Amino acid sequence: MQRYFTSEPLAVGKRVTLDKDIEHHAVTVLRMTEGDVFELASSGAAFRVQIVTGKPLTVEVLAPIERQVELPVRVTLVCGLSKAQKPEWITQKATELGATTIYFTGSQWATVRWQQDKVAKKLARLQQVAQSAAEQSHRDIVPTVRYLPKLTDATDLPGAARLVAYEESAKKGETAALIATLQQHPQSLVAVFGPEGGIAPEEVAALTEAGFVLAGLGPRILRTETAPLYLLSAISTFTELM
Numbered sequence: 001m002q003r004y005f006t007s008e009p010l011a012v013g014k015r016v017t018l019d020k021d022i023e024h025h026a027v028t029v030l031r032m033t034e035g036d037v038f039e040l041a042s043s044g045a046a047f048r049v050q051i052v053t054g055k056p057l058t059v060e061v062l063a064p065i066e067r068q069v070e071l072p073v074r075v076t077l078v079c080g081l082s083k084a085q086k087p088e089w090i091t092q093k094a095t096e097l098g099a100t101t102i103y104f105t106g107s108q109w110a111t112v113r114w115q116q117d118k119v120a121k122k123l124a125r126l127q128q129v130a131q132s133a134a135e136q137s138h139r140d141i142v143p144t145v146r147y148l149p150k151l152t153d154a155t156d157l158p159g160a161a162r163l164v165a166y167e168e169s170a171k172k173g174e175t176a177a178l179i180a181t182l183q184q185h186p187q188s189l190v191a192v193f194g195p196e197g198g199i200a201p202e203e204v205a206a207l208t209e210a211g212f213v214l215a216g217l218g219p220r221i222l223r224t225e226t227a228p229l230y231l232l233s234a235i236s237t238f239t240e241l242m
Contacts, residue, residue, distance in 0.1 A: 080195030
């Protein structure tokens with residue numbers, strides 16, 4: 001069943017007129033008509049709604065959807081800038097896997113730089129990707145996509161647990177830090193991932209001084225776009241399936 005997001009507050013029995021983008025997709029693209037039912041999410045809660053009129057698209061809220069779809073841990077990803085369409089790919093897949101917030105960040109060894117006058121446009125595009133992926137995966141929330149000028153700005157982000165995915169730890173066979181962190185059942189987690197060029201020693205030092213724990217993600221060295229997805233999958237396995 002199709003799911004959309006709205007900023008309108010929802011309650012059973014309430015009638016809501018939705019925006020033109022939802023109207024176009026539901027009525028023009030999917031050819032929904034009066035009486036058809038779809039899902040609508042707002043403020044972290046989802047409901048089944050029924051179309052009352054097609055243009056403007058007005059729906060009546062029928063019943064809440066009780067299924068739990070969000071990760072038990074609020075995960076914030078901090079990802080070094082990567083080439084080409086990789087930020088879009090990371091945003092899409094991280095949304096499907098349950099991330100709450102996704103930061104992209106400049107760093108010392110990054111081979112990619114975002115010009116300041118283009119950051120807002122890039123974030124707007126990535127936010128659209130996140131919303132589309134949240135609708136497809138039936139999330140209750142749309143992750144927020146943001147930008148940090150420097151990787152070490154991650155030290156200011158709040159989190160009950162803090163990790164750095166560090167390839168040198170993986171090379172040394174470190175496997176305990178991630179599991180030990182998840183065994184503490186933190187309500188929130190901030191995880192930092194370097195760009196293609198890796199994380200500079202000075203950045204590692206600043207992060208560890210701020211309380212970040214260096215963690216290997218298995219015995220293999222993962223690409224910058226793969227590592228965040230490994231982490232989210234591991235969190236899902238540990239907190240939702242075990």
